[in-house]
Amino acid sequence: MKYRHLIFANLFRKKIRTTLTLGSFAVALFLFGLLAVVRGAFNQGLEVAGANRLVVVNKVSIIQPLPISYKEKLAQISGVTLVTHANWFGGVYQDERNFFPQFAIEDETYRQMFPEFIVPEDQWNTFIGDREGAIVGEDLVKRFHWKVGDRVPIKGTIFPGTWEFNIRGIYRGSRPQDDTTQFWFRYKYLEERENAFWKGLIGWYTVRIDNPDNATRVAGAVDEMFANSPWETKTETEKAFAAGFVKQAGNIEFLLVSIGSVVFFTLLLVTGNTMAIAVRERMRELAVLKAVGFSDNFVLALVLGESLLLAAIGGGFGLALCKLFTLRGDPTGGLMPYFYLAPPVVILGLFSALAVGVVAGILPAWSAMRLRVADALRRV
Amino acid sequence: MVRVDGRGNGNSLVRVRGLDKKYQRGSEEIHVLQGLNLDVDAGDFVAFMGPSGSGKTTLLNLLGGIDLPSAGSITVAGDEITHMSAGKLTAWRARHVGFIFQMYNLIPVLTAFQNVELPLLLTKLSKAERRQHVEAALGIVGLAERMAHYPRQLSGGQEQRVGIARAIVADPTFLLCDEPTGDLDRKSADEVMDLLSRLVREHRKTVLLVTHDPIAAQRAQTVLHLEKGVLVEGRAAEVR
Numbered sequence: 001m002k003y004r005h006l007i008f009a010n011l012f013r014k015k016i017r018t019t020l021t022l023g024s025f026a027v028a029l030f031l032f033g034l035l036a037v038v039r040g041a042f043n044q045g046l047e048v049a050g051a052n053r054l055v056v057v058n059k060v061s062i063i064q065p066l067p068i069s070y071k072e073k074l075a076q077i078s079g080v081t082l083v084t085h086a087n088w089f090g091g092v093y094q095d096e097r098n099f100f101p102q103f104a105i106e107d108e109t110y111r112q113m114f115p116e117f118i119v120p121e122d123q124w125n126t127f128i129g130d131r132e133g134a135i136v137g138e139d140l141v142k143r144f145h146w147k148v149g150d151r152v153p154i155k156g157t158i159f160p161g162t163w164e165f166n167i168r169g170i171y172r173g174s175r176p177q178d179d180t181t182q183f184w185f186r187y188k189y190l191e192e193r194e195n196a197f198w199k200g201l202i203g204w205y206t207v208r209i210d211n212p213d214n215a216t217r218v219a220g221a222v223d224e225m226f227a228n229s230p231w232e233t234k235t236e237t238e239k240a241f242a243a244g245f246v247k248q249a250g251n252i253e254f255l256l257v258s259i260g261s262v263v264f265f266t267l268l269l270v271t272g273n274t275m276a277i278a279v280r281e282r283m284r285e286l287a288v289l290k291a292v293g294f295s296d297n298f299v300l301a302l303v304l305g306e307s308l309l310l311a312a313i314g315g316g317f318g319l320a321l322c323k324l325f326t327l328r329g330d331p332t333g334g335l336m337p338y339f340y341l342a343p344p345v346v347i348l349g350l351f352s353a354l355a356v357g358v359v360a361g362i363l364p365a366w367s368a369m370r371l372r373v374a375d376a377l378r379r380v
Numbered sequence: 381m382v383r384v385d386g387r388g389n390g391n392s393l394v395r396v397r398g399l400d401k402k403y404q405r406g407s408e409e410i411h412v413l414q415g416l417n418l419d420v421d422a423g424d425f426v427a428f429m430g431p432s433g434s435g436k437t438t439l440l441n442l443l444g445g446i447d448l449p450s451a452g453s454i455t456v457a458g459d460e461i462t463h464m465s466a467g468k469l470t471a472w473r474a475r476h477v478g479f480i481f482q483m484y485n486l487i488p489v490l491t492a493f494q495n496v497e498l499p500l501l502l503t504k505l506s507k508a509e510r511r512q513h514v515e516a517a518l519g520i521v522g523l524a525e526r527m528a529h530y531p532r533q534l535s536g537g538q539e540q541r542v543g544i545a546r547a548i549v550a551d552p553t554f555l556l557c558d559e560p561t562g563d564l565d566r567k568s569a570d571e572v573m574d575l576l577s578r579l580v581r582e583h584r585k586t587v588l589l590v591t592h593d594p595i596a597a598q599r600a601q602t603v604l605h606l607e608k609g610v611l612v613e614g615r616a617a618e619v620r
Contacts (some may be wrong), residue, residue: 293477294474
């Protein structure tokens with residue numbers, strides 16, 4: 001492109017100003033990326049939720065248990081094809097800061113229910129043959145430098161005492177957004193060791209249905225079946241269940257969108273000001289270009305091109321920094337296992353930066369385009 | 381042959397008839413040019429003189445198609461430019477006009493080479509062809525060795541010579557020079573005027589020059605004075 005040097009030379013004529021504007025873009029897009037990552041972390045449950053899975057919890061609260069005897073009854077409801085259950089263990093590994101979720105799972109059905117988690121067959125078989133066996137996510141393995149065969153002690157908080165587990169397998173997610181920081185062990189182990197209160201109780205059920213269109217009907221049937229019992233249920237789709245969790249943390253979406261909007265609006269003002277000054281400073285030069293024979297549209301494109309280039313370089317740099325930051329993993333020590341800058345966010349960020357570039361550049365570019373050569377040359 | 385009486389033979393390169401230019405300054409209307417006539421042949425070297433505000437630069441801007449007259453017509457090489465659309469006029473300027481300014485008006489972030497190359501970017505010439513043309517133009521003005529220099533690394537006289545190279549590089553029909561020596565010392569001004577004279581003499585360029593400087597004006601074949609909005613013939617001189 002023969003005009004390339006014209007755009008680049010103009011862009012970097014005031015190096016400090018350009019660097020500061022690029023910095024504004026970089027910081028803004030870094031922040032944008034980070035906000036999107038946090039939003040993604042909060043909404044991860046929504047993104048991975050299976051459309052054909054329902055979650056059955058105690059109607060009073062999720063921390064209240066349900067009887068294990070419900071499993072057979074759930075399986076008999078029309079439209080239900082599979083039932084599994086899990087318990088929240090809530091143990092501590094070495095230090096409370098080392099948070100990660102531990103679930104006591106029903107080893108017969110859990111893997112079938114969540115096929116997105118992939119465990120090698122031989123490792124799974126070893127796991128179900130070991131009373132103290134555990135399957136851990138690959139991110140967790142990386143975090144604590146574990147390997148298959150390691151013995152891991154976890155101090156119970158809900159279930160007192162120190163629990164020892166043998167790592168028998170490592171699972172990975174089939175999608176980038178799958179949470180691979182979980183720790184699974186066998187419900188049978190929990191049942192054998194837990195105190196009398198928890199005997200015969202589980203945390204929640206996950207139910208697979210034959211058709212997502214039947215979700216409302218099946219959920220209604222489940223709750224109706226256990227209505228007026230000592231353990232009434234609340235059944236909802238996995239997505240609604242996850243959304244309920246997000247809501248508990250407050251209106252995160254509104255908060256993130258508000259911060260993001262303020263950041264982009266400020267960026268718009270900063271860039272608009274920069275471009276306006278840049279154009280005003282070289283009115284004569286732009287007039288000379290026109291006198292030489294460059295068209296009004298060329299001058300418009302030149303100024304807009306500079307603005308877009310600023311946006312692309314600064315924004316790209318900010319997003320690249322954000323990506324590098326997320327590659328270091330969850331900085332909260334386990335609260336945001338899905339700490340991932342997804343490609344669509346990068347694309348959205350770049351488009352947003354370019355949109356800011358266009359909006360910020362359009363007025364200065366328009367004034368440059370409308371510039372009357374004779375008038376501009378007369379100015380000293 | 382230069383005429384200001386409106387009786388040119390019709391073969392003139394530049395033909396101006398009944399040119400009027402009025403400005404509105406507040407409530408006051410300023411009539412800068414009043415029915416001005418001019419005929420300039422190819423290869424002429426004409427100097428326009430006159431007091432400040434007499435309309436010399438306005439005339440030059442009108443001839444170069446960067447300003448529009450209030451009335452009258454300007455025809456250059458057969459093209460009537462006064463009724464051209466803005467887009468056509470821009471393209472016409474690129475093909476026919478080489479501007480030389482008092483303040484040089486080089487782009488400071490571009491090298492001498494890149495400044496001179498600017499008009500060629502509008503052509504279909506290849507990169508190699510553009511380089512050839514730029515080197516030739518810079519050679520004519522004696523700055524072939526300075527093509528990688530930025531304007532800030534050149535003296536005023538050198539900057540103006542780069543400006544002249546930019547004006548001639550696309551081989552325009554005529555050169556319009558607005559006080560090209562106005563910002564230079566005597567020695568540099570003489571060098572620039574020598575160069576313009578040489579362009580007329582050796583390269584058959586047509587040069588229209590606005591100047592306050594009588595010494596510079598002496599280099600022109602014809603000196604015209606702008607008085608009360610019309611041109612009055614001065615004296616003719618040999619091109620040195």
